[in-house]
Amino acid sequence: MSHIACTVDDDAVAHVRLDRPDKLNALTLDMLADLAATARRLRRAPGLRAVVLSGEGRSFGAGLDLAAAARNPAGVARAFVPTWRGTNRFQEACRAWRRLPVPVIAAVHGHVLGGALQLALGADLRITTPDARWCVMEVARGLVPDMSGIQALSELTGLETATRLTLTAEEFSGTDAVRFGLAGSASPDPLADARALAETIAGHRPEAVRAAKRLLNRTWGQGPRRTFAAERAAQLRLLSGAMPGR
Structure with a gap:
């Protein structure tokens, strides 16, 4: 069963949703592969005007499902192998959205943690709820942001801010994410705003x-x-x- 849902509306706007709400949309290896495959499919879709990326349920995403990954060490090892693009499966799930010819807008709420934060940073534009719980959490787990997160942070914010957020693994709000430059705006209904923004862009x-x-x-x-x-x-x-x- 795929936990990545994708539909295209009459305005030629694609809606891609993380659909594992019972696990706060924690990312599995299969979900990472499906994200990259969905991005590739949309890249070839004729007439597409924009993409909205969101999460079902109470959260955008709670990061990588480490327990599921631990049960499949061989799959994790394979996922680390880079492709000719220079990205491995973890990185491609996030970075593939930048290669779409149309704008990708992430609408985030609830948890925006670890790998899910890096996925959001892979979009071109981000709208967040003010009270969303953002965190570059990898160092707290003994890891580093490796799903294209370092590259995205370097593109969106200054070195000192990126270093502090990465090394402390402190949680910060959606309001702070806007202040840090990681999101463009805060809204009580980011999905509605993202759809409205996509429709505006689709009209050009x-x-x-x-x-x-x-x-x-x-x-x-x-x-x-x-x-x-x-x-x-x-x-x-x-x-x-x-x-x-x-």
């Missing part, structure tokens, strides 16, 4: 949305000359595509 020219996401991801942190060149190339492609007869 899809080629422009895809080009803008690609441009931002490929040039962020680059020098101005490379960014200016990438801007020109993207704009010319869009203008050419809008011309009659093209």
Whole structure:
């Protein structure tokens, strides 16, 4: 039984849900594989405009199910093997969402712990309840954030904040997550807000949305000359595509 649900609505917005509410959506190896497979499938979906990522029940996710992983050491060992993309199964479950050509919006509530936090950081945008319980908890378990979390933290917040959150494993609220730069906004109903945001984005020219996401991801942190060149190339492609007869 898959614990990852995915539907696409009439506005061409995909809704991907962690669906293991009895375990607070704790991630199993199978769920990680299903997350990566779902991202790959959506990447090829024609006409898709946006993706909303959420969790069923009381939480977005309580992190990796370590008890389940401990019962399958051979599976854990296989999951550590990197693919040609440079990511292993743990990392790909989170990072694959950045490679989608359309924006991915995470709507988070309740627990946002460990691997689930890293999954949320794999989205392009995040909306959280103010009282959500966020935690970079791996060091408290004798581990390190290794589901692309270090890379995501480096992209979203400063080194001192990332170091403190990682080394202390302190729990912090959704309000603090916004203050730290890990979420874009706080809302009492993040799923409704995420859906509204996705519908707004879906109403724009899809080629422009895809080009803008690609441009931002490929040039962020680059020098101005490379960014200016990438801007020109993207704009010319869009203008050419809008011309009659093209």
